[in-house]
Amino acid sequence: MAFNPRKFKKILIANRGEIACRIIWTCKEMGIKTVAVHSDVDRDSLHVRFADEAACIGPAPSAQSYLNIPAIISTAEIFNVDAIHPGYGFLAESPYFAEICEACNIKFIGPPANIIRLMGDKIEARRAMHEAGLPIVPGSPGGITSEEDGRKVAREIGYPVIVKASAGGGGRGMRIVRSEQELGKALETASTEAAAAFNDGSVYIERYIEQPRHIEIQVLADEYGECIHLGERECSIQRRHQKLMEEAPSTVLTPEMRKRMGDAAVAACKKLGYSSAGTCEFLLDVHGNFYFMEMNTRIQVEHPVTEMVTLADIVRNQIRIAEGEPLGYAQDDLLIVGHAIECRINAENPETFAPSPGTISAFNLPGGPGVRVDTFVYSGYQVTPFYDSLIAKVIVHARTRELAIARMKRALEAMVIEGIKTTVPLHLKIMDDPRFRAGDIGTDFMEYFLARNGRKAAAP
Protein backbone atom coordinates (compact mmCIF):
# COMPACT_ATOMS: atom_id res chain seq x y z
CA MET A 1 0.00 0.00 0.00
CA ALA A 2 1.47 3.33 -0.95
CA PHE A 3 1.51 5.90 1.78
CA ASN A 4 1.42 9.43 0.50
CA PRO A 5 2.28 11.72 3.37
CA ARG A 6 2.78 15.43 2.87
CA LYS A 7 3.59 17.65 5.79
CA PHE A 8 1.45 20.72 6.36
CA LYS A 9 3.29 24.00 6.69
CA LYS A 10 0.26 26.10 7.48
CA ILE A 11 -3.24 25.40 8.77
CA LEU A 12 -6.22 27.73 8.89
CA ILE A 13 -8.53 27.23 11.84
CA ALA A 14 -12.13 27.83 10.78
CA ASN A 15 -13.40 28.38 14.28
CA ARG A 16 -13.12 30.52 17.36
CA GLY A 17 -13.00 30.32 21.12
CA GLU A 18 -11.45 27.54 23.13
CA ILE A 19 -11.24 24.97 20.34
CA ALA A 20 -9.41 27.39 18.06
CA CYS A 21 -6.85 27.90 20.81
CA ARG A 22 -6.65 24.16 21.40
CA ILE A 23 -5.83 23.54 17.74
CA ILE A 24 -3.24 26.32 17.74
CA TRP A 25 -1.44 24.79 20.73
CA THR A 26 -0.91 21.48 18.94
CA CYS A 27 0.05 23.19 15.69
CA LYS A 28 2.74 25.09 17.57
CA GLU A 29 4.06 21.85 19.01
CA MET A 30 4.18 20.38 15.52
CA GLY A 31 5.91 23.43 14.02
CA ILE A 32 2.92 24.22 11.81
CA LYS A 33 2.01 27.85 11.20
CA THR A 34 -1.53 28.91 11.99
CA VAL A 35 -4.03 31.32 10.46
CA ALA A 36 -6.90 32.54 12.60
CA VAL A 37 -10.12 33.93 11.20
CA HIS A 38 -12.35 36.09 13.33
CA SER A 39 -15.41 38.30 13.28
CA ASP A 40 -14.96 41.96 14.07
CA VAL A 41 -16.08 41.53 17.69
CA ASP A 42 -13.55 38.71 18.18
CA ARG A 43 -10.57 40.86 17.26
CA ASP A 44 -9.15 40.63 20.79
CA SER A 45 -9.90 36.96 21.20
CA LEU A 46 -7.10 34.72 22.40
CA HIS A 47 -7.00 32.55 19.29
CA VAL A 48 -6.30 35.64 17.20
CA ARG A 49 -3.43 36.67 19.47
CA PHE A 50 -1.62 33.40 19.34
CA ALA A 51 -2.03 32.58 15.66
CA ASP A 52 0.80 33.48 13.31
CA GLU A 53 -1.53 35.25 10.91
CA ALA A 54 -5.09 36.42 11.18
CA ALA A 55 -7.83 38.05 9.17
CA CYS A 56 -11.17 39.58 10.01
CA ILE A 57 -13.75 37.82 7.89
CA GLY A 58 -17.01 39.54 8.74
CA PRO A 59 -19.28 41.10 11.33
CA ALA A 60 -20.42 39.37 14.50
CA PRO A 61 -23.30 37.23 13.22
CA SER A 62 -22.00 33.73 12.51
CA ALA A 63 -23.71 33.51 9.14
CA GLN A 64 -21.59 36.40 7.93
CA SER A 65 -18.36 35.33 9.59
CA TYR A 66 -17.66 31.84 10.94
CA LEU A 67 -20.16 30.26 8.57
CA ASN A 68 -19.12 32.47 5.67
CA ILE A 69 -17.49 29.95 3.34
CA PRO A 70 -16.30 32.40 0.66
CA ALA A 71 -14.64 34.57 3.28
CA ILE A 72 -12.89 31.60 4.87
CA ILE A 73 -11.73 30.13 1.58
CA SER A 74 -10.61 33.52 0.37
CA THR A 75 -8.54 33.91 3.53
CA ALA A 76 -7.10 30.43 3.06
CA GLU A 77 -6.03 31.35 -0.46
CA ILE A 78 -4.51 34.69 0.49
CA PHE A 79 -2.41 33.06 3.18
CA ASN A 80 -1.65 30.02 1.07
CA VAL A 81 -2.66 27.43 3.67
CA ASP A 82 -2.27 23.70 3.19
CA ALA A 83 -5.21 22.60 5.29
CA ILE A 84 -8.21 23.79 7.24
CA HIS A 85 -9.18 22.48 10.66
CA PRO A 86 -12.88 23.12 11.22
CA GLY A 87 -12.98 22.44 14.99
CA TYR A 88 -16.50 21.59 16.20
CA GLY A 89 -19.80 23.29 15.38
CA PHE A 90 -19.84 25.94 12.63
CA LEU A 91 -18.67 24.24 9.41
CA ALA A 92 -17.16 21.13 11.02
CA GLU A 93 -19.95 18.89 9.77
CA SER A 94 -20.78 20.67 6.53
CA PRO A 95 -20.21 18.27 3.63
CA TYR A 96 -20.54 21.24 1.32
CA PHE A 97 -17.62 23.01 3.00
CA ALA A 98 -15.53 19.84 2.88
CA GLU A 99 -16.18 19.55 -0.84
CA ILE A 100 -15.29 23.17 -1.51
CA CYS A 101 -12.00 22.76 0.35
CA GLU A 102 -11.22 19.78 -1.81
CA ALA A 103 -12.13 21.64 -4.98
CA CYS A 104 -9.80 24.47 -3.94
CA ASN A 105 -6.98 22.02 -3.23
CA ILE A 106 -7.05 22.67 0.51
CA LYS A 107 -7.07 19.61 2.76
CA PHE A 108 -10.13 19.47 5.00
CA ILE A 109 -9.06 17.92 8.31
CA GLY A 110 -11.83 15.40 8.81
CA PRO A 111 -13.48 12.44 7.12
CA PRO A 112 -14.52 12.44 3.44
CA ALA A 113 -17.46 14.66 2.51
CA ASN A 114 -19.75 11.74 1.64
CA ILE A 115 -19.32 10.27 5.12
CA ILE A 116 -20.01 13.64 6.74
CA ARG A 117 -23.15 13.86 4.63
CA LEU A 118 -24.24 10.33 5.58
CA MET A 119 -23.75 10.83 9.31
CA GLY A 120 -25.43 14.23 9.17
CA ASP A 121 -28.67 12.58 8.14
CA LYS A 122 -29.65 10.79 11.35
CA ILE A 123 -32.10 8.46 9.66
CA GLU A 124 -29.60 7.37 7.04
CA ALA A 125 -26.82 7.12 9.62
CA ARG A 126 -28.92 4.76 11.72
CA ARG A 127 -29.64 2.63 8.68
CA ALA A 128 -26.03 2.55 7.51
CA MET A 129 -24.60 1.75 10.95
CA HIS A 130 -27.20 -0.95 11.48
CA GLU A 131 -26.19 -2.51 8.18
CA ALA A 132 -22.58 -2.20 9.29
CA GLY A 133 -23.36 -4.32 12.35
CA LEU A 134 -24.21 -1.89 15.14
CA PRO A 135 -27.28 -2.51 17.29
CA ILE A 136 -29.82 0.28 17.08
CA VAL A 137 -32.80 1.19 19.21
CA PRO A 138 -35.96 -0.29 17.71
CA GLY A 139 -37.48 2.45 15.61
CA SER A 140 -39.09 3.57 12.39
CA PRO A 141 -37.14 2.41 9.34
CA GLY A 142 -37.30 5.86 7.83
CA GLY A 143 -38.97 9.21 8.26
CA ILE A 144 -42.55 9.42 9.51
CA THR A 145 -44.89 10.24 6.66
CA SER A 146 -48.10 10.90 8.54
CA GLU A 147 -49.67 10.74 11.98
CA GLU A 148 -51.25 7.42 11.01
CA ASP A 149 -47.86 6.09 9.96
CA GLY A 150 -46.40 7.33 13.23
CA ARG A 151 -49.14 5.65 15.24
CA LYS A 152 -48.53 2.35 13.48
CA VAL A 153 -44.77 2.49 14.04
CA ALA A 154 -45.15 3.50 17.69
CA ARG A 155 -47.54 0.62 18.34
CA GLU A 156 -45.00 -1.81 16.88
CA ILE A 157 -42.13 -0.42 18.91
CA GLY A 158 -44.11 -0.02 22.10
CA TYR A 159 -44.44 3.11 24.26
CA PRO A 160 -42.72 5.12 25.54
CA VAL A 161 -41.21 6.40 22.29
CA ILE A 162 -39.19 9.45 21.34
CA VAL A 163 -39.73 11.57 18.23
CA LYS A 164 -36.45 12.88 16.78
CA ALA A 165 -35.44 15.24 14.00
CA SER A 166 -33.63 13.56 11.13
CA ALA A 167 -31.40 16.56 10.49
CA GLY A 168 -31.09 17.26 14.16
CA GLY A 169 -28.59 17.26 16.93
CA GLY A 170 -27.91 19.09 20.14
CA GLY A 171 -31.16 17.84 21.63
CA ARG A 172 -33.46 19.95 19.51
CA GLY A 173 -36.46 18.64 17.63
CA MET A 174 -36.99 15.83 20.19
CA ARG A 175 -40.16 14.88 22.04
CA ILE A 176 -40.77 12.02 24.46
CA VAL A 177 -44.19 10.42 24.03
CA ARG A 178 -45.65 8.16 26.68
CA SER A 179 -49.04 7.37 25.20
CA GLU A 180 -50.80 7.40 21.85
CA GLN A 181 -52.86 10.47 22.72
CA GLU A 182 -49.72 12.60 22.91
CA LEU A 183 -48.25 11.33 19.66
CA GLY A 184 -49.96 13.62 17.14
CA LYS A 185 -49.00 16.82 18.88
CA ALA A 186 -45.47 15.60 19.55
CA LEU A 187 -44.93 14.78 15.88
CA GLU A 188 -46.14 18.24 14.92
CA THR A 189 -44.09 20.25 17.40
CA ALA A 190 -40.92 18.24 16.86
CA SER A 191 -41.25 18.69 13.13
CA THR A 192 -41.84 22.43 13.43
CA GLU A 193 -38.86 22.85 15.74
CA ALA A 194 -36.70 20.80 13.39
CA ALA A 195 -37.78 22.82 10.36
CA ALA A 196 -36.89 26.03 12.16
CA ALA A 197 -33.55 24.85 13.51
CA PHE A 198 -32.28 22.64 10.70
CA ASN A 199 -34.35 23.60 7.67
CA ASP A 200 -35.66 20.05 7.55
CA GLY A 201 -38.82 19.02 9.34
CA SER A 202 -38.52 15.26 8.81
CA VAL A 203 -38.70 13.18 11.97
CA TYR A 204 -38.34 9.53 12.95
CA ILE A 205 -39.42 7.53 15.99
CA GLU A 206 -37.41 5.32 18.32
CA ARG A 207 -38.23 3.39 21.45
CA TYR A 208 -37.44 5.62 24.40
CA ILE A 209 -34.96 4.01 26.76
CA GLU A 210 -35.67 4.97 30.37
CA GLN A 211 -32.78 6.35 32.40
CA PRO A 212 -30.19 5.51 29.82
CA ARG A 213 -26.57 6.37 30.14
CA HIS A 214 -25.00 8.26 27.32
CA ILE A 215 -21.72 6.50 26.51
CA GLU A 216 -19.69 7.51 23.51
CA ILE A 217 -16.69 5.82 21.90
CA GLN A 218 -13.84 7.86 20.45
CA VAL A 219 -12.40 6.44 17.24
CA LEU A 220 -9.35 7.30 15.15
CA ALA A 221 -8.97 6.06 11.61
CA ASP A 222 -6.37 6.72 8.95
CA GLU A 223 -6.92 7.04 5.23
CA TYR A 224 -5.69 3.50 4.57
CA GLY A 225 -8.40 1.55 6.37
CA GLU A 226 -6.85 1.25 9.83
CA CYS A 227 -9.02 2.19 12.78
CA ILE A 228 -8.82 1.96 16.57
CA HIS A 229 -10.92 3.19 19.45
CA LEU A 230 -9.65 5.24 22.38
CA GLY A 231 -12.19 4.06 24.90
CA GLU A 232 -15.37 5.65 26.10
CA ARG A 233 -16.64 8.85 27.62
CA GLU A 234 -19.58 9.04 29.98
CA CYS A 235 -21.70 12.05 29.08
CA SER A 236 -24.92 11.42 30.94
CA ILE A 237 -25.00 14.68 32.87
CA GLN A 238 -27.01 16.85 30.51
CA ARG A 239 -29.55 19.59 30.76
CA ARG A 240 -31.94 19.90 27.83
CA HIS A 241 -29.71 17.42 26.03
CA GLN A 242 -26.73 19.77 26.36
CA LYS A 243 -23.78 18.14 28.10
CA LEU A 244 -22.59 19.85 31.29
CA MET A 245 -19.82 17.50 32.29
CA GLU A 246 -18.14 14.36 31.07
CA GLU A 247 -15.78 11.74 32.40
CA ALA A 248 -13.58 8.88 31.28
CA PRO A 249 -13.72 6.00 31.85
CA SER A 250 -17.37 5.34 32.59
CA THR A 251 -18.22 4.06 36.05
CA VAL A 252 -20.35 1.23 34.68
CA LEU A 253 -18.37 -0.17 31.78
CA THR A 254 -16.51 -3.40 32.45
CA PRO A 255 -13.46 -4.16 30.29
CA GLU A 256 -15.60 -6.72 28.48
CA MET A 257 -18.31 -4.18 27.67
CA ARG A 258 -15.69 -1.67 26.59
CA LYS A 259 -14.24 -4.22 24.21
CA ARG A 260 -17.66 -5.11 22.81
CA MET A 261 -18.68 -1.51 22.21
CA GLY A 262 -15.27 -0.40 21.02
CA ASP A 263 -14.86 -3.29 18.61
CA ALA A 264 -18.37 -2.76 17.24
CA ALA A 265 -17.70 0.94 16.62
CA VAL A 266 -14.36 0.22 14.96
CA ALA A 267 -15.81 -2.50 12.73
CA ALA A 268 -18.60 -0.21 11.57
CA CYS A 269 -16.18 2.65 10.85
CA LYS A 270 -13.94 0.36 8.85
CA LYS A 271 -16.88 -0.87 6.79
CA LEU A 272 -17.87 2.69 5.99
CA GLY A 273 -14.36 3.78 5.11
CA TYR A 274 -14.17 6.33 7.92
CA SER A 275 -11.06 8.42 8.43
CA SER A 276 -9.87 11.04 10.95
CA ALA A 277 -11.32 11.37 14.45
CA GLY A 278 -14.93 10.59 15.19
CA THR A 279 -17.28 9.64 18.00
CA CYS A 280 -20.01 7.01 18.04
CA GLU A 281 -22.70 7.87 20.55
CA PHE A 282 -24.54 5.04 22.27
CA LEU A 283 -27.29 4.67 24.79
CA LEU A 284 -26.67 2.06 27.46
CA ASP A 285 -29.72 0.62 29.16
CA VAL A 286 -29.93 -0.85 32.64
CA HIS A 287 -29.38 -4.35 31.30
CA GLY A 288 -26.06 -3.49 29.71
CA ASN A 289 -27.41 -3.38 26.16
CA PHE A 290 -26.03 -0.62 23.98
CA TYR A 291 -27.70 1.03 21.01
CA PHE A 292 -26.17 3.29 18.37
CA MET A 293 -27.61 6.81 18.43
CA GLU A 294 -25.53 8.94 16.12
CA MET A 295 -21.99 9.56 14.99
CA ASN A 296 -20.18 12.88 15.18
CA THR A 297 -17.66 13.23 12.40
CA ARG A 298 -15.52 15.83 14.14
CA ILE A 299 -13.50 16.46 17.26
CA GLN A 300 -15.81 16.94 20.23
CA VAL A 301 -15.90 19.45 23.04
CA GLU A 302 -15.20 16.75 25.63
CA HIS A 303 -12.21 15.21 23.86
CA PRO A 304 -9.81 16.25 26.69
CA VAL A 305 -11.01 13.55 29.11
CA THR A 306 -9.99 10.91 26.58
CA GLU A 307 -6.67 12.64 26.05
CA MET A 308 -5.96 12.66 29.77
CA VAL A 309 -6.56 8.95 30.34
CA THR A 310 -4.92 7.72 27.12
CA LEU A 311 -2.11 10.28 26.72
CA ALA A 312 -3.25 10.71 23.13
CA ASP A 313 -3.35 14.08 21.38
CA ILE A 314 -6.45 13.86 19.25
CA VAL A 315 -5.77 17.07 17.31
CA ARG A 316 -2.26 15.90 16.55
CA ASN A 317 -3.64 12.61 15.27
CA GLN A 318 -6.21 14.40 13.11
CA ILE A 319 -3.43 16.43 11.53
CA ARG A 320 -1.15 13.44 11.02
CA ILE A 321 -3.96 11.45 9.45
CA ALA A 322 -4.86 14.35 7.16
CA GLU A 323 -1.22 14.60 6.14
CA GLY A 324 -1.52 11.04 4.89
CA GLU A 325 0.36 9.29 7.66
CA PRO A 326 -0.62 5.77 8.66
CA LEU A 327 -2.28 5.48 12.08
CA GLY A 328 0.69 3.72 13.62
CA TYR A 329 -1.19 2.32 16.63
CA ALA A 330 -2.73 -1.09 17.18
CA GLN A 331 -5.75 -1.55 19.44
CA ASP A 332 -3.55 -3.38 21.95
CA ASP A 333 -1.48 -0.23 22.34
CA LEU A 334 -4.39 1.47 24.07
CA LEU A 335 -3.82 2.20 27.74
CA ILE A 336 -6.47 3.75 29.91
CA VAL A 337 -4.94 5.17 33.06
CA GLY A 338 -6.70 6.77 35.97
CA HIS A 339 -9.86 8.84 35.78
CA ALA A 340 -10.61 12.19 34.17
CA ILE A 341 -13.52 14.59 34.64
CA GLU A 342 -14.40 17.69 32.64
CA CYS A 343 -16.70 20.52 33.67
CA ARG A 344 -17.94 22.90 30.99
CA ILE A 345 -17.92 26.42 32.35
CA ASN A 346 -20.53 28.60 30.68
CA ALA A 347 -21.07 32.34 30.95
CA GLU A 348 -24.51 31.75 32.45
CA ASN A 349 -26.33 32.30 35.68
CA PRO A 350 -25.72 29.05 37.62
CA GLU A 351 -29.31 28.99 38.87
CA THR A 352 -31.38 30.21 35.94
CA PHE A 353 -28.92 29.36 33.14
CA ALA A 354 -29.63 32.76 31.61
CA PRO A 355 -26.69 33.93 29.48
CA SER A 356 -24.40 36.37 31.24
CA PRO A 357 -22.27 38.32 28.79
CA GLY A 358 -20.04 41.12 30.03
CA THR A 359 -16.45 42.03 30.81
CA ILE A 360 -14.35 39.69 32.92
CA SER A 361 -12.90 41.86 35.66
CA ALA A 362 -10.82 39.29 37.51
CA PHE A 363 -9.59 35.95 36.31
CA ASN A 364 -7.54 33.15 37.82
CA LEU A 365 -6.88 29.72 36.37
CA PRO A 366 -6.37 26.74 38.65
CA GLY A 367 -3.15 24.80 38.24
CA GLY A 368 -1.24 22.20 40.15
CA PRO A 369 -1.12 18.46 39.59
CA GLY A 370 -3.51 16.89 37.12
CA VAL A 371 -5.37 20.07 36.12
CA ARG A 372 -5.95 21.28 32.57
CA VAL A 373 -7.98 24.30 31.53
CA ASP A 374 -8.98 24.89 27.90
CA THR A 375 -10.12 28.48 27.53
CA PHE A 376 -9.89 31.58 25.42
CA VAL A 377 -10.79 34.26 27.93
CA TYR A 378 -8.61 36.41 30.15
CA SER A 379 -8.91 39.30 32.55
CA GLY A 380 -10.46 42.22 30.71
CA TYR A 381 -11.97 40.05 27.99
CA GLN A 382 -15.43 41.00 26.86
CA VAL A 383 -17.75 38.02 26.59
CA THR A 384 -20.23 38.84 23.83
CA PRO A 385 -23.76 37.49 23.42
CA PHE A 386 -23.22 36.42 19.82
CA TYR A 387 -21.81 32.96 20.31
CA ASP A 388 -21.93 29.86 22.43
CA SER A 389 -21.77 30.54 26.16
CA LEU A 390 -18.92 28.08 26.77
CA ILE A 391 -15.93 30.06 28.02
CA ALA A 392 -13.75 27.40 29.61
CA LYS A 393 -13.39 23.69 30.25
CA VAL A 394 -11.83 22.55 33.49
CA ILE A 395 -10.43 19.04 33.23
CA VAL A 396 -8.80 17.01 35.98
CA HIS A 397 -7.00 13.71 35.93
CA ALA A 398 -6.19 11.53 38.95
CA ARG A 399 -5.55 7.92 39.80
CA THR A 400 -9.11 7.17 40.91
CA ARG A 401 -12.53 8.73 40.46
CA GLU A 402 -12.65 9.69 44.11
CA LEU A 403 -9.35 11.52 43.84
CA ALA A 404 -10.49 13.16 40.60
CA ILE A 405 -13.62 14.52 42.28
CA ALA A 406 -11.55 15.98 45.13
CA ARG A 407 -9.19 17.47 42.57
CA MET A 408 -12.05 18.99 40.55
CA LYS A 409 -13.48 20.57 43.69
CA ARG A 410 -10.27 22.33 44.60
CA ALA A 411 -9.66 23.32 40.97
CA LEU A 412 -13.13 24.87 40.69
CA GLU A 413 -12.60 26.74 43.95
CA ALA A 414 -9.52 28.36 42.45
CA MET A 415 -11.29 29.12 39.16
CA VAL A 416 -11.96 32.79 39.63
CA ILE A 417 -14.06 34.55 37.01
CA GLU A 418 -15.57 37.86 38.07
CA GLY A 419 -17.60 40.40 36.21
CA ILE A 420 -19.89 37.81 34.68
CA LYS A 421 -21.87 34.93 36.10
CA THR A 422 -20.61 31.44 35.41
CA THR A 423 -21.71 27.90 36.12
CA VAL A 424 -18.72 27.21 38.42
CA PRO A 425 -20.95 27.23 41.55
CA LEU A 426 -23.27 24.70 39.92
CA HIS A 427 -20.41 22.30 39.22
CA LEU A 428 -19.13 22.66 42.79
CA LYS A 429 -22.54 21.60 44.06
CA ILE A 430 -22.59 18.62 41.71
CA MET A 431 -19.20 17.52 43.09
CA ASP A 432 -20.84 17.31 46.53
CA ASP A 433 -23.92 15.45 45.38
CA PRO A 434 -24.14 11.93 46.84
CA ARG A 435 -25.53 10.34 43.68
CA PHE A 436 -22.79 11.88 41.59
CA ARG A 437 -20.11 10.79 44.03
CA ALA A 438 -21.49 7.25 43.98
CA GLY A 439 -21.30 7.20 40.19
CA ASP A 440 -25.06 6.74 39.99
CA ILE A 441 -25.62 8.99 37.01
CA GLY A 442 -27.93 8.71 34.05
CA THR A 443 -29.52 11.18 31.67
CA ASP A 444 -32.09 11.85 34.39
CA PHE A 445 -29.39 13.14 36.72
CA MET A 446 -29.82 16.87 36.15
CA GLU A 447 -33.57 16.66 36.59
CA TYR A 448 -33.04 14.95 39.94
CA PHE A 449 -30.25 17.34 40.92
CA LEU A 450 -32.11 20.54 40.09
CA ALA A 451 -35.24 19.32 41.86
CA ARG A 452 -33.17 18.35 44.89
CA ASN A 453 -31.61 21.79 44.91
CA GLY A 454 -34.94 23.54 44.69
CA ARG A 455 -34.95 24.53 41.05
CA LYS A 456 -37.03 23.40 38.16
CA ALA A 457 -35.33 21.67 35.30
CA ALA A 458 -36.69 23.00 32.04
CA ALA A 459 -39.00 20.63 30.21
CA PRO A 460 -37.00 18.30 27.98
Add this chain to the structure above:
Amino acid sequence: MSAPKEQSETPNRRARTAPKPAASVNMEELRELIALLRDNGLAELELENEGFRVRLRRDSVAGPSYVGEVSLHAPAPAPVPAAPAPAPPPAAGPTHPGTHASTEASQDQDLHIIPSPIVGTFYRSPSPSADAFVKIGSNVEPETVVCIIEAMKLMNEIQAEASGEVVKIYVENGQPVEYGQPLFGIRS
Protein backbone atom coordinates in the same frame (compact mmCIF):
# COMPACT_ATOMS: atom_id res chain seq x y z
CA MET B 1 -16.32 29.58 47.84
CA SER B 2 -15.44 32.82 49.61
CA ALA B 3 -15.13 36.03 47.66
CA PRO B 4 -11.55 36.89 46.78
CA LYS B 5 -10.02 39.81 48.59
CA GLU B 6 -10.13 43.14 46.85
CA GLN B 7 -7.01 43.35 44.76
CA SER B 8 -5.04 46.51 45.11
CA GLU B 9 -3.09 46.17 41.91
CA THR B 10 -5.88 45.66 39.44
CA PRO B 11 -7.31 48.45 37.37
CA ASN B 12 -10.54 48.37 39.32
CA ARG B 13 -9.08 50.35 42.13
CA ARG B 14 -11.54 52.59 43.84
CA ALA B 15 -10.45 55.93 45.15
CA ARG B 16 -12.59 57.64 47.69
CA THR B 17 -12.04 61.27 48.49
CA ALA B 18 -13.08 62.79 51.79
CA PRO B 19 -16.56 64.35 51.85
CA LYS B 20 -16.52 68.05 50.96
CA PRO B 21 -18.36 70.76 52.83
CA ALA B 22 -20.21 71.96 49.69
CA ALA B 23 -23.57 70.32 49.12
CA SER B 24 -23.26 69.83 45.38
CA VAL B 25 -20.63 69.20 42.73
CA ASN B 26 -20.37 71.67 39.88
CA MET B 27 -19.28 71.08 36.28
CA GLU B 28 -15.75 72.29 36.92
CA GLU B 29 -15.35 69.80 39.72
CA LEU B 30 -16.84 67.06 37.61
CA ARG B 31 -14.27 67.79 34.93
CA GLU B 32 -11.56 67.60 37.55
CA LEU B 33 -12.86 64.25 38.71
CA ILE B 34 -12.82 62.94 35.17
CA ALA B 35 -9.25 64.16 34.74
CA LEU B 36 -8.34 62.51 38.03
CA LEU B 37 -9.79 59.26 36.77
CA ARG B 38 -7.97 59.40 33.50
CA ASP B 39 -4.62 60.77 34.58
CA ASN B 40 -4.18 58.31 37.41
CA GLY B 41 -5.21 55.34 35.37
CA LEU B 42 -8.26 54.56 37.42
CA ALA B 43 -11.14 52.56 36.08
CA GLU B 44 -13.63 53.64 38.68
CA LEU B 45 -14.00 56.54 41.09
CA GLU B 46 -16.66 57.23 43.66
CA LEU B 47 -17.15 60.49 45.50
CA GLU B 48 -19.50 60.93 48.43
CA ASN B 49 -20.75 64.26 49.58
CA GLU B 50 -23.42 65.33 51.94
CA GLY B 51 -26.57 64.24 50.16
CA PHE B 52 -24.69 63.61 46.98
CA ARG B 53 -22.79 60.72 45.46
CA VAL B 54 -21.03 60.48 42.16
CA ARG B 55 -19.55 57.39 40.59
CA LEU B 56 -17.50 57.50 37.43
CA ARG B 57 -16.53 54.39 35.55
CA ARG B 58 -14.33 54.13 32.51
CA ASP B 59 -14.71 51.25 30.10
CA SER B 60 -11.23 49.84 29.84
CA VAL B 61 -11.80 47.77 26.76
CA ALA B 62 -12.00 49.65 23.50
CA GLY B 63 -13.79 47.55 21.01
CA PRO B 64 -15.57 47.79 17.72
CA SER B 65 -19.22 48.74 17.54
CA TYR B 66 -21.60 45.81 18.13
CA VAL B 67 -24.63 47.16 16.39
CA GLY B 68 -24.12 45.03 13.38
CA GLU B 69 -22.87 47.72 11.08
CA VAL B 70 -19.41 47.92 9.67
CA SER B 71 -17.19 49.90 12.00
CA LEU B 72 -15.72 52.84 10.14
CA HIS B 73 -13.32 53.63 12.94
CA ALA B 74 -11.08 50.71 12.43
CA PRO B 75 -9.97 49.38 15.80
CA ALA B 76 -6.28 49.51 16.57
CA PRO B 77 -4.41 46.37 15.61
CA ALA B 78 -2.96 44.04 18.32
CA PRO B 79 -4.34 46.44 20.93
CA VAL B 80 -1.84 48.32 22.99
CA PRO B 81 -3.72 48.80 26.24
CA ALA B 82 -3.96 52.22 27.86
CA ALA B 83 -2.17 52.38 31.20
CA PRO B 84 -4.33 50.34 33.59
CA ALA B 85 -6.51 48.46 31.18
CA PRO B 86 -5.93 44.76 31.78
CA ALA B 87 -3.91 43.33 28.95
CA PRO B 88 -4.39 39.84 27.59
CA PRO B 89 -1.39 37.57 27.97
CA PRO B 90 1.53 39.12 26.13
CA ALA B 91 2.07 37.76 22.65
CA ALA B 92 3.73 39.17 19.58
CA GLY B 93 0.33 39.26 17.93
CA PRO B 94 -0.54 37.86 14.54
CA THR B 95 0.07 39.49 11.19
CA HIS B 96 -3.20 41.05 10.15
CA PRO B 97 -3.64 42.25 6.60
CA GLY B 98 -5.04 45.47 7.95
CA THR B 99 -2.36 46.46 10.43
CA HIS B 100 -0.91 49.63 8.92
CA ALA B 101 -4.03 50.81 7.16
CA SER B 102 -6.09 50.63 10.33
CA THR B 103 -3.70 52.76 12.31
CA GLU B 104 -3.54 55.38 9.59
CA ALA B 105 -7.28 55.48 8.99
CA SER B 106 -8.07 55.80 12.67
CA GLN B 107 -6.43 59.20 12.59
CA ASP B 108 -8.53 60.43 9.68
CA GLN B 109 -11.65 61.06 11.73
CA ASP B 110 -12.94 63.76 9.38
CA LEU B 111 -12.97 61.56 6.28
CA HIS B 112 -15.54 59.04 5.16
CA ILE B 113 -13.72 55.70 5.12
CA ILE B 114 -14.63 53.07 2.54
CA PRO B 115 -14.09 49.69 4.23
CA SER B 116 -13.57 46.38 2.48
CA PRO B 117 -16.81 44.38 2.57
CA ILE B 118 -15.04 41.06 1.99
CA VAL B 119 -11.75 39.23 2.39
CA GLY B 120 -9.64 39.16 -0.75
CA THR B 121 -6.94 40.78 -2.82
CA PHE B 122 -7.20 44.50 -3.60
CA TYR B 123 -6.66 45.78 -7.12
CA ARG B 124 -6.76 49.40 -8.21
CA SER B 125 -7.55 48.77 -11.84
CA PRO B 126 -9.78 46.41 -13.83
CA SER B 127 -6.76 44.71 -15.36
CA PRO B 128 -2.98 44.92 -14.95
CA SER B 129 -2.51 47.13 -18.00
CA ALA B 130 -5.53 49.38 -17.44
CA ASP B 131 -5.65 52.67 -15.57
CA ALA B 132 -6.64 52.73 -11.93
CA PHE B 133 -10.35 53.19 -11.24
CA VAL B 134 -9.65 56.22 -9.07
CA LYS B 135 -6.65 58.15 -7.80
CA ILE B 136 -6.00 60.87 -5.24
CA GLY B 137 -8.16 63.80 -6.27
CA SER B 138 -10.72 61.74 -8.20
CA ASN B 139 -14.35 62.59 -7.57
CA VAL B 140 -16.69 59.76 -6.74
CA GLU B 141 -20.42 59.21 -6.61
CA PRO B 142 -22.14 56.41 -4.68
CA GLU B 143 -22.10 54.09 -7.68
CA THR B 144 -18.54 54.80 -8.79
CA VAL B 145 -16.47 51.65 -8.85
CA VAL B 146 -13.34 52.43 -6.84
CA CYS B 147 -11.52 49.10 -6.89
CA ILE B 148 -11.75 45.37 -7.38
CA ILE B 149 -11.40 42.84 -4.61
CA GLU B 150 -10.68 39.39 -5.86
CA ALA B 151 -11.94 36.47 -3.78
CA MET B 152 -11.93 32.85 -4.89
CA LYS B 153 -11.14 33.85 -8.47
CA LEU B 154 -14.12 36.20 -8.65
CA MET B 155 -13.50 39.88 -9.32
CA ASN B 156 -15.84 41.89 -7.11
CA GLU B 157 -16.33 45.52 -8.09
CA ILE B 158 -16.52 47.70 -5.01
CA GLN B 159 -18.61 50.85 -5.17
CA ALA B 160 -17.85 54.03 -3.27
CA GLU B 161 -21.33 54.33 -1.67
CA ALA B 162 -20.39 57.93 -0.91
CA SER B 163 -19.85 61.21 -2.74
CA GLY B 164 -16.74 63.30 -2.60
CA GLU B 165 -13.07 63.45 -3.38
CA VAL B 166 -10.58 60.65 -2.86
CA VAL B 167 -7.94 62.03 -0.53
CA LYS B 168 -6.43 58.88 0.94
CA ILE B 169 -5.70 55.40 -0.36
CA TYR B 170 -4.79 53.12 2.50
CA VAL B 171 -3.79 49.95 0.70
CA GLU B 172 -1.53 49.01 -2.14
CA ASN B 173 -2.30 47.28 -5.38
CA GLY B 174 -2.20 43.49 -4.97
CA GLN B 175 -2.39 43.66 -1.18
CA PRO B 176 -4.58 41.18 0.72
CA VAL B 177 -7.35 42.88 2.65
CA GLU B 178 -9.67 41.69 5.40
CA TYR B 179 -13.29 42.46 6.17
CA GLY B 180 -13.68 45.99 7.46
CA GLN B 181 -10.21 47.11 6.44
CA PRO B 182 -10.05 50.78 5.40
CA LEU B 183 -9.47 51.18 1.66
CA PHE B 184 -10.13 54.82 0.75
CA GLY B 185 -10.64 58.09 2.58
CA ILE B 186 -13.24 60.36 0.98
CA ARG B 187 -13.73 64.00 1.73
CA SER B 188 -17.36 65.00 1.11
